[in-house]
Amino acid sequence: MRVWRGDATGGELVDYTVPVEEGEVVLDALHRIQATQSGDLAVRWNCKAGKCGSCSTEINGKPRLACMTRLSTFEQGETITVTPLRTFPVIRDLVTDVSYNYRVAETIPAFAPQPRPADGAYRMQQVDVERGQEFRKCIECFLCQTVCHVIRDHEENKPAFSGPRFFLRYAELEMHPLDTNDRRQLAREQAGIGLCNITKCCTEVCPEGIHITDNAIIPMKERVVDRSFDPVTWLGRKIFRR
């Protein structure tokens, strides 16, 4: 294993030779390093089941969950390099400060449901339920955020770009048939959805297999364009001042 060790002031790749067992994952090897060689190695994890989104790292340069990356997927004797998420500031070793994501989350207006009908029962089409279920599979691992080139190498873009995880959240709320908020202008002006040029890298790394680009970002871009540039909608907004 080659593991990045350091903190915000700098660091280096450190080599470890670790015995592993059949069926183990990269997180097991990191834990063995902690247990037998470097007790102070910092690595964030929680569930070891691909569900908490804590153990996100970059493994041989690819953003992945350490607990879901089997050692058997590498060649026998191959060096496995584990580095912290590149898009976020390092706290220590493999642990990064992902608070940028929580700040973005706070800027998105919450779900605002219509009043309940007289019989008290909300109703939705099954197709709307299934769409929402896909979006809500997100475990907030932020692998899609770290891979997106708009912010990966451009810290200066962060204030104007919310990133794929949050385009997904915008889409989830905007496409919810019972929601009453209109977040399309915010998606364009605050979240910077126009900066996404549909490279689909986010979709490729999502451990939940969410079709982030096709099912959330592209439909959301279409809605934003309809609201902002459709001449009839534009005229309607001018007349009714919306």
Ligand code: SF4
């Ligand atoms: Fe992780 Fe996928 Fe959610 Fe992005 S959309 S944070 S990659 S689970």
Ligand code: F3S
């Ligand atoms: Fe980034 Fe995904 Fe768009 S990787 S550029 S948000 S398609």
Ligand code: FES
């Ligand atoms: Fe929870 Fe890996 S430890 S997703």
